[in-house]
Amino acid sequence: MPTEYLPALMYAGLAGTALALIVATAQNQWSPRVLFLLALRLSIGWHFLFEGLHKLHSVNHGPSETVRVFSSEPYFKVAPGPLGEKMRQTFSDPGAVFADRVRPTKEITPAAFDALPVEQQAEACPASVAKKLGDVPLEKVVAAIKAEAAADKKAADAAEKKGLADAEAEIKQYKMAEKQAKGEKDAVTKKAAKAREAADKLAASADAEAPKRVVGAKAAYAAWVHGADRRDVTVKFITGAAPQSAPERLAHIDRLRNMLREEEAKLGADLGQGNGIESKRIAEIRSDIIAAEAALAKDADDYVADLRKALGDDSKDEPVKSLGKTMDGVTMWFLVGVGACLMGGLLTRLSCVLAAGFLVMTYLAHPPFPWYPLPPNTEGNPLFINKNVIEAVALLTIASFPTGRWLGLDALIGRVCCRARPDERPVA
Template identity: 25%
Template sequence: MVNDFTSRYSWLTQLFLVLLRFAIGWHLLYEGLYKLNTYSTNDPWSATAYLQNSEGPLSESFRGLVDANDPGSIFEQQAIARHWRKLLPGPDQNEQGGEDQEVSAEDRLQLARVGLQEELLSQVNRHWQNYSQNFKRSYQLEVEQQESVLGELRHAKQELRKKLIDGPDNAVQQAFDHYVRDSTLPAGSSLTRREVQNMTDNLAVVRDLVMQSTVTYHEQLAGLLSPVQLERQNPAVVSATGAVNWVVMAGLIGCGVCLILGLFGRLAALGAATMLLLFYVAMPPLPGLTASTVGGAHYLYVNNNLIEAMAALVLASTPSSRWVGLDAVVMPVLSFLWRGMRRQEKTTVAEQE
């Protein structure tokens, strides 16, 4: 059987296909192990940024996988620029009203700041609302405790609004103004490295305020629990993003190991191609999208993920794991066992007749 497979390909073709399988397998395995190793550090890997910044036809589906309980997910800069830019009055709107209705740059900035503040508050409130719902379900709160949770939620919303908009802390408002000014520049505007860093620092000021308010809100909710409830293990369901993280790492490691060992090679190659194609459609290098320029590279329609996925599909169409790999032993054994089971079934049917 192996000779039938090998007779279709020259020895040089077989060699390069096996090397290609090793290369793709090692790439996937190392990527998966690297991500897994970050969970022993203070900065574990998460697919949140990739999902939140997803673009293209299926972007809404990928963004829907982001954990709804983490307010930090709304601070991905690409997502903010994409989601908030639609709130700003464009230059065409200013021109339609004539010179008498022309909006000055400062007025436009003020209008943008107010709109973005309200949008930020709305998104944070939505995250807090989801957390409060999970909190009530997890600890099986009494009716009075549930009412207290709603009261703490209203109080947290009021405090955040006071600090972000109505409070005397000008540092946060100034940082937000600077971030609005930088993030609403016309398309094609270039920023220096210092300006990009300042933009990141300004956003961090607002993010720190939101995260600090979130921690305070969580502590207030924990203070509502009885001693018995505090001792109870929180049965919170694993978040969608957490599940995606582990599926991605398991898929990378599993496909990588199988490709290197040549174990279920065609199935592993098909699985690798599926994962790589999902990575591709999450951020396709289409015209006008950020995925078309990554680092110093420039792509249009085709990028590394698509090329590697096509290479994996080539491997899925060839028996390279039967040439060099465990499938050379495993597949004949499985085939022998399968034929034995079929013969046993036929014998049983014949005896019954």
Template identity: 30%
Template sequence: MRERMALVFLVLLRIVIGWHFFFEGYQKISSVNRGPTETNRPWTSESFFREGTGPIAALVRSQIGDTDDLVLARLDIRPVPAGEDPTKYADYKRMPAALDKEWDQYLDRFARAHGLGPAEQEVAAKTLQQQKEKLVKAFTTVKKDYKRNYPSGTLDVQLTVAERTAEYRKKLAEYRTTQGDKLFAMGKDVEKSRRPALRGEVMSLRAELIKEIDAQTSEMKKALDDSVKQTVSARQTMTLPDAQEKPKLIAWIDWTTRWGLIVIGVCLLLGLFSRSASFAGALFLLMTILTAPSLPWLPAPPQSEGNYVFVSKNVIEMVALFMLAFMPTGKWFGIDALISSFFKRNDQDA
């Protein structure tokens, strides 16, 4: 009786894990199919790898770029070249290099989406140039209230976006030193208590500055819409241009993750190739653990639930799947039993 109940609960363990995998995959596919809306953001693993603290995350970031470095590239106003008169040098030429490229690519997608003719493209290009000049002036001359942390408390200070960017760069460099040489300078984690606070400040500064970029980008898109609205609406309905492409590596990881979860989940639910599916699921979870490990000297992964030291829910589920990989639960209850009996019957007939 005890052995039977043990088998029943092992099969149930396989089924509930299979449901977890299947539903995770279904939700991810569903969010992508619905597309971006006010209430839905298509799932992507990009933020998971960008914020992860494990070796897999570092490997992926080495291919797609570090989040903070990419944000800084969208914020750094280019200096006036040597020999040029600063009073006569066009502001739009000082646009941050990465953001300049991003906006130019948006204009190309905008022109294709609306089928702009040569005259309309010229108007749109002129509008984009004006918006670039507006951004450079806003980032370098307009002061805004920002909160700055002092030992005595938090105070509002007036800074330009360029000055706030300099603070962000300085704080980021300080945070990175706590992950480098200082970490083991005395044979132990001497920055453990300071690192989470620094990381929080870096993320707060980054979020503030991304809002500034997004606000300027939204104004640019609205200005482009308005510049061609009359001529375009006369012949067609205004449509949104295609979304900016994700890095190819992330696109491949996203696709394999979505459908891999579905396939593993279905196999575990039906008891089809149950041992192979269990092993594949365990390897998938191992990859997620190595992307965002629950190590006490590392910051908690973004959107993490609970408090873990070494052993997280993913670790528990991974160990369970490795155990199931060595047990024929599909032959106890599942399609594997039908496949096994079919081959046994053929062997007997032979």
């Protein structure tokens, strides 16, 4: 169906729904209870249905100036509630990355680690990283070494050509004696020849050098993990890149967590959302923790990729679809399905309970507790009770009445499957 007809179809559906609501109310002796319960059910159903369709549209058609592709990751990224951490881990779990690739494998000071032989340093490389580096075929490593040697040789030729040209210019400018000019050129030629010889030796020893390169890559990563080496990282409030090791970055994250616990303890003693500054401070610290964890996990993966590339392996790991992405897809269709069931009065009570459960889970991810910052774009200043709670209670109230039999497909199912019970007959 052409998209230009969708608004007309939507308005026609709403008009039909309104007419059906009036007819159902009239059939029930114009009962206010029937009118408002059905209106409440249809309103919530429309809310769920349209929200689900909008999310599906954003995914199917991609981003635009006014529409962002739906993902619950930004919402859960700053969610402080009991379910917030669990939901974040469905997208990415920095803690698992730290344990797998960032935590030191042995207790040793950076100086003592630096004094170890390269082979022992390589043995201290985290097992998962050592496997990734060790899985690089030696043929690729040999090819990378030979390519490096060829590049060195080409650079030596270019340096010799430039050096001789500069020497000729100096001879003409300063009118050097023949002996002095010859010495100038010989120095350039010898330096280039030495570089070419080193390149040839590197290429000739590529087969023997390849295993050493792999061991060196493992040792380099292990040195970063154990604090004996640093890599540049962007630090908040510091201009430019600052060199830091993995233990230093983990210690920084631990300091932020301690600061967060102290600030939450202060705010938790009071009701309400503090004076605004306190809540903002907690939100900033929590965001800093999440950002620091994500950055460290990404940098660990990037370092492994850089080491593999240096070994001649440009292949990238297949992207793994996270559980969070899968849950996003389920969520979109869940909203559409539940919304359609509430609008059509199909399995109404079950749909109400499922929708209320969904809202409770959302509430537990971002609850308006006084010791938590307010969720993004929150209206007002809710304390313990927010819109999710109110809508969940409304859904459970609807589930207490047979509204699907008053208006909906449940009436047809009831006539076919069973006789209406007394409590399901409309009462004014």
